[in-house]
Amino acid sequence: MTDLIQLGEQAKKGARGLALMPTKQKNDLLLQMAQMIKRNQLAILEANQKDLDQATENNISETMQDRLRLTPERIHTMAEEIIKVAQLDDPIGKVDHMWQNEDGLLIGKKRVPLGVIGMIYESRPNVTTDAASLAFKSGNAVILRGGKEAFHSNQLLVELLQETLTNAGVSPYAIQFVDDTSHETAAELMRLTDYLDVLIPRGGASLIKRVKEQATVPIIETGTGNNHIYIDKEAQLAMAVDIIVNAKTSRPSVCNAAETLLIHSEIAPFFLPSIEQALVEHGVSLHADARALDYLETATLADETDWDIEYLDYILAVKIVDSLDEAIDHINQHNTKHSEAIVTDSYSASQRFLNEVDAAAVYVNASTRFTDGSVFGFGAEIGISTQKLHARGPMGLNELTTTKYIIYGDGQIRE
Amino acid sequence: MTDLIQLGEQAKKGARGLALMPTKQKNDLLLQMAQMIKRNQLAILEANQKDLDQATENNISETMQDRLRLTPERIHTMAEEIIKVAQLDDPIGKVDHMWQNEDGLLIGKKRVPLGVIGMIYESRPNVTTDAASLAFKSGNAVILRGGKEAFHSNQLLVELLQETLTNAGVSPYAIQFVDDTSHETAAELMRLTDYLDVLIPRGGASLIKRVKEQATVPIIETGTGNNHIYIDKEAQLAMAVDIIVNAKTSRPSVCNAAETLLIHSEIAPFFLPSIEQALVEHGVSLHADARALDYLETATLADETDWDIEYLDYILAVKIVDSLDEAIDHINQHNTKHSEAIVTDSYSASQRFLNEVDAAAVYVNASTRFTDGSVFGFGAEIGISTQKLHARGPMGLNELTTTKYIIYGDGQIRE
Structure with a gap:
């Protein structure tokens, strides 16, 4: 069984470095990730074929197999989506305005990463690169737990993203993969309160329901649309x-x-x-x-x-x-x-x-x-929130951040 | 045992009317609530005396009794705080900007109430009027569940606020009180997923911990400060x-x-x-x-x-x-x-x-x-969020709202 505590500790380390990484470096790394995906098209197709063979063995429907299937074009699109994320405005570090209060304190609300994001998702392998690139650009470490149907595709994609980081001398812990698709491990991830700042489930109604019922970490509910x-x-x-x-x-x-x-x-x-x-x-x-x-x-x-x-x-x-x-x-x-x-x-x-x-x-x-998200002009989205807290509707980079108040004083004490 | 389902259904009705109430009417009602509190000072002191007598009987510490104790000045301050909330800017209905996307859709993000807010809190009776007035001004129905120590004070305060609404011909369900301080009822409130949009616990570390562990409704964690x-x-x-x-x-x-x-x-x-x-x-x-x-x-x-x-x-x-x-x-x-x-x-x-x-x-x-909240310039606060999702730091009126995208088209369909 995967040691989620270890993944969590590594993610916290990865998150700390990533939170302070300059935008230019994040963008360069994203472009290198896109190149890495393009260069390894054949290996990705091979890994995907393993998933497709397994799907055929398990009598998975043709519709589902189509969602799972990667083609040279789809791989190219995955890489292009990463490039688009590199081109998006970086929300981190923004302070919309500062004000001086009556004590003379200069107060601002600064946009900062959430920290460590967990993703539980189903079938389509492109969610792996979409979620990883959005989390990375917004300064968050991510722990990805994809569905068993796309296991081989997802695993190789994360390896390629990690390799890009390692090649650049950066900690690969910013993007991690849970190489165990059991329900037990998923349930453990939902209760990883000491390490996850938020868990985003993306998939069918039954997945969302399971996460709502079992999770003790904060979640952002996505997706179901009646x-x-x-x-x-x-x-x-x-x-x-x-x-x-x-x-x-x-x-x-x-x-x-x-x-x-x-x-x-x-x-x-x-x-x-x-x-x-x-x-x-x-x-x-x-x-x-x-x-x-x-x-x-x-x-x-x-x-x-x-x-x-x-x-x-x-x-x-x-x-x-x-x-x-x-x-x-x-x-x-x-x-x-x-x-x-x-x-x-x-x-x-x-x-x-x-x-x-x-x-x-x-x-x-x-x-x-x-x-x-792309229709609304956010460039990309990690999912569509159907809850009211934190984020509602398509979630772009901004929705993967939080804020902290930064306060500059010169010795103020409170009466 | 209190019928929380009934309170929840009533709250939903109350919330629907309140969401559409013009700011002027909300402010007028808040001013009338403040008057109602001031006019009923003696009755409030009497109810509070019952709580204090009980506290003495139960050997509650003097520090705790002081938190519980109302005086003519403290009651006056409670009323003044409600007046301050009436004077605050109403966040509801604000659309910071709208944009036209490439399909010609005019898209805006409009600030709307969360819906129904649950509050579980301890000892100090002024939390009752603070939370009720902030929820009311931000267009949310609220279900208040105070601690057993302040039961009589809290109950009368809510009755007075409801009477103000009834006198004005408005539904009193916007502000409701759980007249049962058992742990069982609190636990049921924490799982009232069909009715509560958010639950805000305000109190000691043990209360917050209990809510985090038991709640299935979305919560905003407040308070503990190491x-x-x-x-x-x-x-x-x-x-x-x-x-x-x-x-x-x-x-x-x-x-x-x-x-x-x-x-x-x-x-x-x-x-x-x-x-x-x-x-x-x-x-x-x-x-x-x-x-x-x-x-x-x-x-x-x-x-x-x-x-x-x-x-x-x-x-x-x-x-x-x-x-x-x-x-x-x-x-x-x-x-x-x-x-x-x-x-x-x-x-x-x-x-x-x-x-x-x-x-x-x-x-x-x-x-x-x-x-x-008041130091930061938000006028008042319902608590200080120590979590990263939705709100972080002092929570004023704005933090008691969410948004919805409103989209004006002229027949657009998606390619």
């Missing part, structure tokens, strides 16, 4: 169709895809047939409530569980509501606080929706698919 | 004496008081006798390491546990170090990440200390006693 599109009675039909089709079908397996369509009863009779036609053309099955069923030809009757499922598939729940209030109530009761959208031409409906829906990202007249 | 003053070899003697005396003795029972003095070996022989004299005059006992003991007349030998104790008393641990590195290492190993100070005239030592010490507040040439 997202709604509400078509208001003042919506334009063409826009409504485009947005719902895009939100459901452009990439059904991701967390910012739509899972439920709510539609106002006044327009349902006219809108639902057009919406159904467009969705069916894209291979979507509809699970509709009894009222919506009247206007749909291909739908099956939804049951109460449909309102809470993140299908991540070509399935959409459909429900008729009689008012904006009913739509907002339904969303706030069933959503996972990720991304929600209204389609409307009513100013007041748009404002009420923005104000009253509780979610990380609330849209008017746009697809929920835009909730993404 | 704080150090490091006297560098380039320090001025008079400033060093003033700062250490102030940090230790101006209010030993609070979390920003100093608990350990670290002193450079080069100056220890000359500085320690003067420092000892000043501290002994203030009634402080010293627990010193073997080397420091040589220069001290009244000290006893410290053991390893002394470096980790938050005495909250007229006791100070003293240790000689041979370098700034040794001081920083000792602090980072033993501190609780609260407040740390260096006394020095060396520019490079001051910068290294600020950069390398890991704490919420790091001081050069000032007493640690300044770590406080």
Whole structure:
């Protein structure tokens, strides 16, 4: 069994050096990491083939195998993503403003790394390089625990990143890998309170649930998105169709895809047939409530569980509501606080929706698919937070930092 | 046993109304709460007398009784603190800036309430009105669970605040009280994941520890301060004496008081006798390491546990170090990440200390006693966070909020 205490102690050492590393040195090392990945394409493909062979042996679905599969292009993209992180603004050391208080103390809030970040994640190997590069640029040591499916790929990727650091005479402990994919070791990592400043789980709903229940270290919950599109009675039909089709079908397996369509009863009779036609053309099955069923030809009757499922598939729940209030109530009761959208031409409906829906990202007249760090302009993201503390929505470099107050005095004592 | 589920459901309703309440109305209600407290001074004193009688019966120490005791002045101050909160800037609704992304989406990050805040706290009744007013102003419903010592005082105070809301035709569920001080109910509150957005424990180290171990709701750890003053070899003697005396003795029972003095070996022989004299005059006992003991007349030998104790008393641990590195290492190993100070005239030592010490507040040439929301200019605070996620250091109104992304589109779908 992996000695997590040892990894933790090494990570603390790595973190201390990294916290003080100049931006230029961090960027140079990131560029060297990207080169290292590119130069070792063949070895990475070989390691990945081991994972794919194992997946075939274990009868893993083709969809899952595709998530796992690396190609020369995908490896090139991984390296390019690291280069992008090198190009991002470094948040560390920033002091937005300082003020002098009435005692004459000069007080500032300085942005500093969190320290040691733990990541528990599933299948896709590119999460390894994404998380490592973001943690590194934000001055944090990282302990990576990937899924067993991508074990060989992940392990080699971390070795290459560590080799880059060692070659440059820098401690390799800034980026470490848990070479044990047992549930026991994962559980131990979740309780590594003396070493981890935060644990970020990234994966399916069951992983997130397990981490929430078992972790004693601070966590940032990411990902699950039971997202709604509400078509208001003042919506334009063409826009409504485009947005719902895009939100459901452009990439059904991701967390910012739509899972439920709510539609106002006044327009349902006219809108639902057009919406159904467009969705069916894209291979979507509809699970509709009894009222919506009247206007749909291909739908099956939804049951109460449909309102809470993140299908991540070509399935959409459909429900008729009689008012904006009913739509907002339904969303706030069933959503996972990720991304929600209204389609409307009513100013007041748009404002009420923005104000009253509780979610990380609330849209008017746009697809929920835009909730993404690169779309928002953060360059890259380590995940999308669905919790309210610390960070909410796409988490870029800034969300991997904390602050400390620095106070300059000249002998002040308190009355 | 209190029905916490019911309190939780009511709090959610209260939170929804409060989140949308205009600032002017919140401020008016806060001013009315302050009036209500002032008008009911006699009833509050009576309720407090019940708590004091019980404390006498239970042989509670005079120090603890003093923390518990309300006087006409203290009640007046409680009301004045509520008025101060009314005068603070309302963080809710602020959007620092909006940007248009390459898809033409207008994206902003809007400050919104957390939702429902739980508070578990000990003894001092003024925490009730402080926490209630800060939560209210920041648009959050609050569920207050005070200690059994102040039960009657706390209960009446919450009744008065609720009466103010009811009189104004507003839901009283914004401020609720758990009228059951059992550990079982506290433990249930710590696991009220469907209703609490955050739980803030405020009290002694054992309370914080219990909450950390038992809570499944997100928590913000507050308070414990094992704080150090490091006297560098380039320090001025008079400033060093003033700062250490102030940090230790101006209010030993609070979390920003100093608990350990670290002193450079080069100056220890000359500085320690003067420092000892000043501290002994203030009634402080010293627990010193073997080397420091040589220069001290009244000290006893410290053991390893002394470096980790938050005495909250007229006791100070003293240790000689041979370098700034040794001081920083000792602090980072033993501190609780609260407040740390260096006394020095060396520019490079001051910068290294600020950069390398890991704490919420790091001081050069000032007493640690300044770590406080009002000193920092936040008007009031609900506690001092010693964790790294979400908030660090004194938490004012802003730290009781989160954000949501609001996105204005005109039909955008994602490629």
